[in-house]
Amino acid sequence: MPVLTWEFSAQDLARTRFARSPLGEVVTSVEVLKDPGRHAVHLPWVRQAARRLAGVDWELLSQLVRLPTVYVPDFLTPVPTASSPTIEQALAELAATDPAVVRRDLARIKGELPPLVAELTRDPESGLVRLAAEVRAYWDAAIAPHWAGIERLAEGEILRRARQMSTGGPAALFADLHPLVTWERDTLRIGHRLIDAHHRLDGERGLVLVPTVFAWPGVFSQQNPPWQPGLVYPPRGVATLWExxxxxxxxxxxxxxxxxxxxxxxxxxxxxxxxxxxxxxxxxxxxxxxxxxxxxxxxxxxxxxxxxxxxxxxxxxxxxxxxxxxxxx
Missing domain, CATH: 1.10.10.10 (Winged helix-like DNA-binding domain superfamily/Winged helix DNA-binding domain)
Incomplete structure (x- = not known):
């Protein structure tokens, strides 16, 4: 299996932090809806969400999150700059994305673009307005009814990790983060489907850990310089949300x-x-x-x-x- 590695300095560890991502939950939940068999723990949510989304228009969002998921445009899944942004803040940032950034990210998608994505490339300003409205409608129907529980689970995960690090250092922080994630000396290794690369963090950015319920059972890396890199992983106890x-x-x-x-x-x-x-x-x-x-x-x-x-x-x-x-x- 390919392995992505990040080499840390002491300064990088000092800048490593946690954050929650409403947009991250939206995007990964779309993947769950499209391939529920691979995300069996979320099946109770899938059944509820399918009913609630009946009649909701989220076609542009759906076309941006394609399966198999090789790349989702970075402007749709930014690494959070705040520790716990609201959905309103996240949507405001999405709608204000520079059109040049939208075109740059969409150009990274391989193959023919779906119709609405191609239209977004031609007219990013109007497309972003539509996309933000779709995400809001999707959120209200599928995510908002469960958001309080999702937030508490993420907060509990952050608290537990902070306690582990306070007693055992970085090795304890990353020890059981995910089966594909290992820490050895100053290097974090992530088993990856596609990427086999080694990066040395520059001492100025650190890493953002983003516990994301709908990421289960996977783990995802995010790297979009000059922003901080991110590691998206499922918090412990995801199944308790639907039990x-x-x-x-x-x-x-x-x-x-x-x-x-x-x-x-x-x-x-x-x-x-x-x-x-x-x-x-x-x-x-x-x-x-x-x-x-x-x-x-x-x-x-x-x-x-x-x-x-x-x-x-x-x-x-x-x-x-x-x-x-x-x-x-």
Whole structure:
């Protein structure tokens, strides 16, 4: 398999950051809709989205995201410059794209251009207006109903990665990012379908890590100088967004700390809020809050405030405790 490598300096590591991308979720979700068999974990979303998109015009967006996905125009999938842009900010930037940049990116598409993409090349100003309107309509129908959960999952992923790096350095940050991603000394290696190349980051840009739900099961690189390069990967726990059944309760652990607390620990495979845990478990909010407080007092949970939401996550002690439970339990 071809391998893309990025060589880091200490300055590059210092500039490495996380960001979320509404446009990234849109583009990768289009790929999911077009090839649901390859993205089985998202099938519950596919069924809902197909119904919601009935009668919605998103043909230009569809023609820009072609399968097999060899290249999606960079202006449609920019590496975020802010850590958590809103869809409104992302669409404003998209609509304001320089026409010369649009033509440059579309020229990289191999083969004959689909009709609406060819029209976008001829008249980028009008085409961008149409494209922004289509993305907005697609977003409202297919992504917006799930955006709060997607944001919380990404925020939990960022929090968990930050804790890993704080205790184990860059090696811990990248250790289980994705099966195709490995870190050795100062070099990040990404297994790639098409690209076999080695790049040395220049010490001024670093890397942007972009957890993207609909990227599952893949991992994608983005490189468009002079902007920061990006690495798009699925956050941990993507399936929990669409699951209706709760996590399995470790029975051995339940006999020691109680079934409810064991279940809450199992549910927190990815960080979650009290509200999410109430929805998943069917327990009352006061009951969940009581048990979360007890688990936190025992050193098994930590909490982190992000905006108005408080996320709970398992501590290393809890991870060790759950790993010690027999696999068949």
């Amino acid at each position: 209706t059944a709760g996590s399995a309760v470790p029975e051995g652990l339940a006999r020691v700390i109680g079934r409810t607390r064991a279940r809450l620990l199992a549910e927190l495979d990815t960080p979650a809020s009290t509200t999410e845990l109430v929805e998943r478990t069917g327990l009352s909010a006061p009951n969940v809050s009581h048990h979360l407080a007890a688990l936190r007092d025992a050193g098994l949970l930590a909490r982190h405030r992000t905006g108005r939401t408080v996320l709970y996550l398992r501590t290393d002690a809890a991870e060790l405790l759950l790993r010690s439970v027999p696999a068949g339990d």
